[in-house]
Amino acid sequence: MTGPSRLANPLTRIPGGRDGRRMLLVTFVDRVGSGLWGATAALYFTYATGLTTAEIGFLLAVSGAIGIAGPPLGGLLADRVPLRPLLVLVQAVRAVASLALLTTVDLRLLLVIQAIGSLGDRASSVLTKLYATRVAGPDRARYQAFNRTVANSGWAVGGLAAAAALTVGTVPVYQWLLVGDALSFLASALLTLRCAEPLSHSRVVTHTATAQETGTRPGPEPGSARASATTRAPNPWRDRRYLAYTASDAVLFLDDSVFKIGLPLWAVTATSAPHQLVPLLLVLNNVLVVLFQVPFARFGATPRAARDTLLPLAAAFLAGAAALAASAAGARWAATAALIVAATAFTVAEMLHAAVSWELSVALAPPTAQGAYLGVHGLAQAIQRSAGPLAVTAAIAAGPVGWIVFGAGLAAVCGAQRHLVTDRGDGALSVPSVTVSEH
Incomplete structure (x- = not known):
């Protein structure tokens, strides 16, 4: 167990090694983009797309409700496929969704695009948490503390940049802030590619069960703890x-x-x-x-x-x-x-x-x-x-x-x-x- 004196020093070694530090950079870049968009989303939909206040409320409420499915869907997939490429894919989807908002002013299309982006946002959050859990191991609580610190710093930087840009307050400025949000997701995807695939207990159990079913390797004794673990994952x-x-x-x-x-x-x-x-x-x-x-x-x-x-x-x-x-x-x-x-x-x-x-x-x-x-x-x-x-x-x-x-x-x-x-x-x-x- 890590001692309290070590935990109290924010300058101590970041858990998770090199991959942990890279994922913190991913979090920072991601949150900078989110800060840019979060501070200007309502203004963009008002002035760049011409939606009414009621339409904006409907758009954000419905897309947010659809996004609720993101965490369980992302977590379920992460137990079945490698985590790193899945996280890269989700970041790419977020980037495409952000850029796609620039292509239309139709409320129905905006709703579809915003819903896809919301699914990606919520899934990305749980996938990042899962990656940290796997790379940081028993130090995951301290890693999460670093992660929240970096995330808050990124939000602050993005918010300040958006506030400075809004002093101009023109439609092109809102559009460029949205582009900045998309670029942050692309940068996050590229940075994630530099991280290693973390070890996963759930996937090795699935692989073992599959191998036993196909007869490619001997299975455990019937009724053993290992046998029960390989038959069905907890729900x-x-x-x-x-x-x-x-x-x-x-x-x-x-x-x-x-x-x-x-x-x-x-x-x-x-x-x-x-x-x-x-x-x-x-x-x-x-x-x-x-x-x-x-x-x-x-x-x-x-x-x-x-x-x-x-x-x-x-x-x-x-x-x-x-x-x-x-x-x-x-x-x-x-x-x-x-x-x-x-x-x-x-x-x-x-x-x-x-x-x-x-x-x-x-x-x-x-x-x-x-x-x-x-x-x-x-x-x-x-x-x-x-x-x-x-x-x-x-x-x-x-x-x-x-x-x-x-x-x-x-x-x-x-x-x-x-x-x-x-x-x-x-x-x-x-x-x-x-x-x-x-x-």
């Missing part, structure tokens, strides 16, 4: 405990909606804090993640550590919600201070949950079906993106009491998830120490 859709874990994790991802919707709306409609504070709170969130996500990796270094971290995670959610409730009362300076405390507490919750979710989603997945299981877990974020805005706006509508109930609900889910994981037992949470090669 995450029949694993009620993992599905319950995924559902609870979807709730804990609500911190994303708090920062994107809840905190900005609450600050400008229910508090006396200056409106200029809102973007600064989002900057604070980004800076804290970049500075502290790697040290926070210690909280997800092992399954036991991740499980124990669910209690301080509940406390962080409660503190953030209480601070939001308090921000509605008092003078301008008091509201400002309370919002800063709330943003800090929810950022701490975000970093703790990132470490916990990364570790438990992998540790609870059987090694022989890791891709399929992580694909199902990828639905947690997709579901949150759809239902999260409704939950957050409901809290806002209920006033300060709504935030107290919101925080208490998140804390209760933390406790329920801890109980769910504890019931599974330490043995089931252990990660195999031996990685099986495909070769």
